[in-house]
Every structure is written in structure tokens, then in C-alpha cells.
Amino acid sequence: MKNALKLGLAALALAAATPQFASAAPGDTLKAVQARGVLNCTSSDGNFEGFAEVDAQGNWHGLDIDYCRAVATAIFGSDDKLKLIPISWAQRFPSLQSGEIDLVIKASGWLFSRDTELGLQFSMPYFIGVTTFMAHKDLAAKSLADLAGGTVCVAGGTSTEKLVSDYIKEKKYDVKVVTFEKNTEATAAYFANRCDAYAEWGPIVAATRATSADPDSHDILSDALSLEGEAIVMRQGDDNWVDIANWVIAAQRIAEENGVTSKNIDEMKANPPNTVVGKLLGVTPGIGARLGLKDDWAYNVIKKLGNSEEMYNRNFGTESRYKLPRALNSLWNKGGVFYAPVLD
Known part of the structure; x- marks a missing residue:
């Protein structure tokens, strides 16, 4: 009887220690x-x-x-x-x-x-949006640091203007910010070669380049001024x-x-x-x-x-057609910030 009780208790302990994967009740x-x-x-x-x-x-x-x-x-x-x-x-x-x-x-x-x-409730981010720069290809710039003595076009009175100004000040770059009332005016000035670079949210920069007369004559620089995680939104x-x-x-x-x-x-x-x-x-x-x-x-x-x-x-x-470098949107082992959660 005692042996049977011990076996029963052992079985219960084993069951408790073994993960039980029940089906989830649909929400x-x-x-x-x-x-x-x-x-x-x-x-x-x-x-x-x-x-x-x-x-x-x-x-x-x-x-x-x-x-x-x-x-x-x-x-x-x-x-x-x-x-x-x-x-x-x-x-x-x-x-x-x-x-x-x-x-x-x-x-x-x-x-x-x-x-x-x-x-509202948010998923994990599926896209990381960064504010960055586009520059004329013939300047051979990889980052804003390569544009010493140059200029960057930006829409005035926007969060982008503040980000760019703060970034230049923090990095002590010799780059002048040229502001315009509207973003369309900033892009027009850039394409008219009145500025060496243009700053905006990364996807907008990529779209602006892709829809230009000669997309291959513009490079997206490596600078990342701010990050915003785009996520799926639910109740x-x-x-x-x-x-x-x-x-x-x-x-x-x-x-x-x-x-x-x-x-x-x-x-x-x-x-x-x-x-x-x-x-x-x-x-x-x-x-x-x-x-x-x-x-x-x-x-x-x-x-x-x-x-x-x-x-x-x-x-x-x-x-x-945008050819936007994946950069931070890559997995962690490819230079990005995303990772694969453990499937266990």
C-alpha cells in the first residue's frame, strides 16, 4: 500500500514537472x-x-x-x-x-x-523608421561627416529640422542647415543643387530618390538620427x-x-x-x-x-524601386536590431 502511494505521488510530481501544452482559447x-x-x-x-x-x-x-x-x-x-x-x-x-x-x-x-x-495595444515593431540624409552621388559621401562645408535642405518648423540641427551640433559637423517653408520646396532646392544633402524620414527619402529624374545620381547616407518602431495596432x-x-x-x-x-x-x-x-x-x-x-x-x-x-x-x-538599405531593419546577425524570438 505504501509503495503504491509512493508511486502515485511520484507520478503526480512527474506530471507537474512535465510541460502541458493546452490549446489556446481563441480570443x-x-x-x-x-x-x-x-x-x-x-x-x-x-x-x-x-x-x-x-x-x-x-x-x-x-x-x-x-x-x-x-x-x-x-x-x-x-x-x-x-x-x-x-x-x-x-x-x-x-x-x-x-x-x-x-x-x-x-x-x-x-x-x-x-x-x-x-x-490600444501594439505588436513588436515590424519596421524601424529612421530620419536620414540623401546626397548627390558625385560628392562621394558615405555620411554627413563627409560633407564638411556643405549644406542640407530641410523643411523648416518640423521635427526633422530640430533633429538635423541637434545632430550637427552634437557631432560638431561643419554643415549648414537651409530651411524651407514646405517639404516640396526643400526637395526642389536639393534637386536644383542648392544644397548638398536633403533630410527626411528614411522611407520618404527613398521615395523621393526613386521618383527623381535620375535616382542613380543620389546616395542615401548611413546616418540614423532617430528611430521609430512601426507596429501593428489592436484594441x-x-x-x-x-x-x-x-x-x-x-x-x-x-x-x-x-x-x-x-x-x-x-x-x-x-x-x-x-x-x-x-x-x-x-x-x-x-x-x-x-x-x-x-x-x-x-x-x-x-x-x-x-x-x-x-x-x-x-x-x-x-x-x-526604392533600393532603401535594410540597415537597422536587418536581423541582429546582419547588422540590424531585429531578432528571432525563441520558438520553444
């Missing part, structure tokens, strides 16, 4: 989206280069659009059940709060005031929905770190090179149940949209 937002059969996500009310653009055939593309597609694919297995709803900048958060849309993916900065005062109070957004972003970084791409994913799934890839692609069960999704959700996302490097290059990098 209210996931249940509503699944019941509706459609994910309502933002699209721009006008072109926002690199993030949300519409082509001549009426097809939307861009980094923000791709993340809408990624979340829809994680839930439904494809992006066929994605509805893109044009939302203005001013209406993006009220539309989310009212339930008109399920999540905001619109180059929205993760700010303390938004996080604490508006009833506060649904942890499961935030988990889904976070792990959609994380899955693509895990894929990149482990060499999984949209092109080799089937080979990787058939013969996973390590346990992480096996878990990621659903060969080892569990990645879906913990989120209330199917185990092939990450496989479907990466197969459809690629890993984080492929997503960036398609929309901003080497495969786009």
Missing part, C-alpha cells in the same frame, strides 16, 4: 474574424510609397499590405479572405476602436501616449489577438535566421534541418494550437509572402 477578435469569414485590415486612402500603394490595375501592394495578407493567411490559410478598407490617418484609431477594422497596419509608431491613453484587452500579430512577425524572422525562404520551404518541411524549423513549419505539432490556429499557419505565411528579408527586399530593398 474575441479571432472568433469574430473566423465567424465573419473575413479579416478587415487597413489600406491607405492614398499611395504611401513602400507601405501601401495601388497599381494601375487597382491591386494593392506594400509592406503594410503584406502584413495584412500575412495575418489573413495565418488565420484562413490564404489571403483570399482579406478585406482592405481605405482609412485616413486621422480615422485609423477611431475605426479600430469602433470595430470597423480588426487591426491597423499603417506605418503607425508605437508611442507611449497611444499605448496608455487610447485603449486593448485581447491577448490572443496580440499574440497572433506578434508571432506572425516573429515567424518570418525565425524563418530568415534558419535559412527558410518561400522558395525552399517545401524542401525544408520535408526534411527539417533542426528542431526549430520542424516546429515552425508544423512538422512537430503545437505551433498552431497555442494560438488557436492550425499547425500549418506559419508554413502558409512564409510560402505565400516569404521570410522577413524577402518581405523587406520586395517592398523597400533590392527588388523594389
Whole structure:
């Protein structure tokens, strides 16, 4: 009898020490989206280069659009059940709060005031926006330090002007700031060679260069004046929905770190090179149940949209017209700030 009791207690102790992975209960937002059969996500009310653009055939593309597609694919297995709803900048958060849309993916900065005062919740950043410079290629400048005695055009009375002025003062660079009333005037002056460089938010700099008469005659410099993390925005109070957004972003970084791409994913799934890839692609069960999704959700996302490097290059990098260096948007082992969370 005593031996039986000891065995029973030992079995209980072993069970307590062994992780038990229960399926996650879908949150209210996931249940509503699944019941509706459609994910309502933002699209721009006008072109926002690199993030949300519409082509001549009426097809939307861009980094923000791709993340809408990624979340829809994680839930439904494809992006066929994605509805893109044009939302203005001013209406993006009220539309989310009212339930008109399920999540905001619109180059929205993760700010303390938004996080604490508006009833919103943010994912991990999916893009790091930096304020930087563009310079005429014939100056052979790599950074602003190479433009001693030069000038930089900037829109006056803006946060960019202050950032640039403070940066030059801090670094003790011999560069003069030339201000203009409007950003369009600043860019026109730069292209007219009235300034050696032009300063703005990185994606805007890249778009300005790409749409110029001769994009190859301008270089984006290495300086990074400020950082702003762009994140997926959701209503506060649904942890499961935030988990889904976070792990959609994380899955693509895990894929990149482990060499999984949209092109080799089937080979990787058939013969996973390590346990992480096996878990990621659903060969080892569990990645879906913990989120209330199917185990092939990450496989479907990466197969459809690629890993984080492929997503960036398609929309901003080497495969786009913008050719914006990935820089801080790279993984940590490639010189950036992003990393792949542990899939355990």
C-alpha cells in the first residue's frame, strides 16, 4: 500500500514537472474574424510609397499590405479572405476602436501616449523608421561627416529640422542647415543643387530618390538620427489577438535566421534541418494550437509572402524601386536590431 502511494505521488510530481501544452482559447477578435469569414485590415486612402500603394490595375501592394495578407493567411490559410478598407490617418484609431477594422497596419509608431491613453495595444515593431540624409552621388559621401562645408535642405518648423540641427551640433559637423517653408520646396532646392544633402524620414527619402529624374545620381547616407518602431495596432484587452500579430512577425524572422525562404520551404518541411524549423513549419505539432490556429499557419505565411528579408527586399530593398538599405531593419546577425524570438 505504501509503495503504491509512493508511486502515485511520484507520478503526480512527474506530471507537474512535465510541460502541458493546452490549446489556446481563441480570443474575441479571432472568433469574430473566423465567424465573419473575413479579416478587415487597413489600406491607405492614398499611395504611401513602400507601405501601401495601388497599381494601375487597382491591386494593392506594400509592406503594410503584406502584413495584412500575412495575418489573413495565418488565420484562413490564404489571403483570399482579406478585406482592405481605405482609412485616413486621422480615422485609423477611431475605426479600430469602433470595430470597423480588426487591426491597423499603417506605418503607425508605437508611442507611449497611444499605448496608455487610447485603449490600444501594439505588436513588436515590424519596421524601424529612421530620419536620414540623401546626397548627390558625385560628392562621394558615405555620411554627413563627409560633407564638411556643405549644406542640407530641410523643411523648416518640423521635427526633422530640430533633429538635423541637434545632430550637427552634437557631432560638431561643419554643415549648414537651409530651411524651407514646405517639404516640396526643400526637395526642389536639393534637386536644383542648392544644397548638398536633403533630410527626411528614411522611407520618404527613398521615395523621393526613386521618383527623381535620375535616382542613380543620389546616395542615401548611413546616418540614423532617430528611430521609430512601426507596429501593428489592436484594441486593448485581447491577448490572443496580440499574440497572433506578434508571432506572425516573429515567424518570418525565425524563418530568415534558419535559412527558410518561400522558395525552399517545401524542401525544408520535408526534411527539417533542426528542431526549430520542424516546429515552425508544423512538422512537430503545437505551433498552431497555442494560438488557436492550425499547425500549418506559419508554413502558409512564409510560402505565400516569404521570410522577413524577402518581405523587406520586395517592398523597400533590392527588388523594389526604392533600393532603401535594410540597415537597422536587418536581423541582429546582419547588422540590424531585429531578432528571432525563441520558438520553444
